[in-house]
Amino acid sequence: MNRIKAEEKLGQLREKLEEYGYHYYVLDNPIVSDSDYDKMMQELVRIESEFPDLVTEDSPSVRVGGAPLPHFEKVEHEIPMLSLGNAFNEQDLRDFDRRVTEGVGEPVSYACELKIDGLAVSLKYEKGRFVLGATRGDGTTGENITQNLKTVRSIPMRLKEEVDIEVRGEAFMPKQSFEKLNEAKREAGEEPFANPRNAAAGSLRQLDPKIAAKRNLDIFLYSVAQIKEKVLPSHTDALEYMSKLGLKTNKEAKHCKNIDEVIEYVEGWLDRRPHLSYEIDGIVIKVDSLEAQKKLGFTAKSPRWAIAFKFPAEEVVTTLEGIELS
Numbered sequence: 001m002n003r004i005k006a007e008e009k010l011g012q013l014r015e016k017l018e019e020y021g022y023h024y025y026v027l028d029n030p031i032v033s034d035s036d037y038d039k040m041m042q043e044l045v046r047i048e049s050e051f052p053d054l055v056t057e058d059s060p061s062v063r064v065g066g067a068p069l070p071h072f073e074k075v076e077h078e079i080p081m082l083s084l085g086n087a088f089n090e091q092d093l094r095d096f097d098r099r100v101t102e103g104v105g106e107p108v109s110y111a112c113e114l115k116i117d118g119l120a121v122s123l124k125y126e127k128g129r130f131v132l133g134a135t136r137g138d139g140t141t142g143e144n145i146t147q148n149l150k151t152v153r154s155i156p157m158r159l160k161e162e163v164d165i166e167v168r169g170e171a172f173m174p175k176q177s178f179e180k181l182n183e184a185k186r187e188a189g190e191e192p193f194a195n196p197r198n199a200a201a202g203s204l205r206q207l208d209p210k211i212a213a214k215r216n217l218d219i220f221l222y223s224v225a226q227i228k229e230k231v232l233p234s235h236t237d238a239l240e241y242m243s244k245l246g247l248k249t250n251k252e253a254k255h256c257k258n259i260d261e262v263i264e265y266v267e268g269w270l271d272r273r274p275h276l277s278y279e280i281d282g283i284v285i286k287v288d289s290l291e292a293q294k295k296l297g298f299t300a301k302s303p304r305w306a307i308a309f310k311f312p313a314e315e316v317v318t319t320l321e322g323i324e325l326s
């Protein structure tokens, strides 16, 4: 194939792989078969290896992982990635609601989200292109894991608008991928991971992105940390905007008018965890209005406008081999 033909073919393949990837991994609604997708990816990688100077930064071939890194660079978070205060029962939630109502001076509505049990990460996009991915670290300083996050198929390399934005979310390993990975580790005589959170963290902290690329990691974005020239009046607006940009958000999020509806939502999810394809360790409740959030501000380590309702640890299924004792 000559260079002109290669350039044209690469352009077509990139376009298609990005569109197919979005439908398959972000919308969970494939429009081509896995084998067709894989065949196209292999053709892209083959042509790029024949014409290396035609490889672009945001080519879908980054999904299969590039060269290993010597170490992770440090990243300073301009906006600290804070931790969440906890609630363990209905009274804790009502106390939270009272503190919030007093602080704001009027009743507020809430946004409730499943609390994904994974690894908190920050994603930065400049003019709509993915430029930096980092772990939470200690909240102020994290690690640059951009190369590994590029292998997470549900993280778009380009947004649907050319915006400068920083978003945050939870990278996680679906339960099925976790079971398969641990089976392979046992067969190889290696130590299995204790839970999907450790497996996701372990996968994203590998210096070789080819390992992360094979771990079927996924992500749900749950907050807009920074955005230029745009005002998002509520958290619900922020979730909708991220979804419009092509970012993956969790569809179980719900706007609750008051704390009674929040308690109903929390109770509704306690017994439905086993039916989810990913692990959650609770529910995150956020004051929906951004203005009210600003009024409430932060304590030294947590926002006053959000709280995590923690579920009891999911009982561990005792396996026949007795490997995991509950």
Ligand SMILES: NC(=O)c1cnc(OC2CCCC2)nc1N
Residues within 6 Å of the ligand: 082, 083, 084, 113, 114, 115, 116, 117, 118, 168, 170, 222, 223, 284, 303, 306
């Ligand atoms: N693990 C989660 O699913 C999760 C964690 N954190 C947050 O919110 C942070 C950011 C703004 C207030 C606390 N939301 C979530 N859904």
